[in-house]
Amino acid sequence: VQGMRSKKEFVEFGKALKAWNTKILYISENISAKAMFYVEQYCLSHSMQLADALIGATATTYSFPIMTGNNKHYKMLKGLQVKLFRP
Numbered sequence: 001v002q003g004m005r006s007k008k009e010f011v012e013f014g015k016a017l018k019a020w021n022t023k024i025l026y027i028s029e030n031i032s033a034k035a036m037f038y039v040e041q042y043c044l045s046h047s048m049q050l051a052d053a054l055i056g057a058t059a060t061t062y063s064f065p066i067m068t069g070n071n072k073h074y075k076m077l078k079g080l081q082v083k084l085f086r087p
Contacts, residue, residue: 067082
């Protein structure tokens with residue numbers, strides 16, 4: 001949501017989430033630890049920030065794909081399925 005360029009993109013993304021019956025996944029201790037590992041490993045080489053690390057850690061923990069408009073922060077995460085979102 002932070003990368004949205006306009007209100008229209010935000011609204012379209014919200015509609016897509018509803019259509020796909022998405023749900024909230026809560027952060028566990030395991031996800032938090034994995035995210036911190038990602039930040040420590042990739043913050044300098046790939047500009048990995050905590051929010052992206054938490055998303056990647058959650059997705060890999062549950063074996064779910066992520067949908068993003070920009071996959072550059074996730075390329076190095078092995079086993080992560082990334083689907084590009086274009087409004």
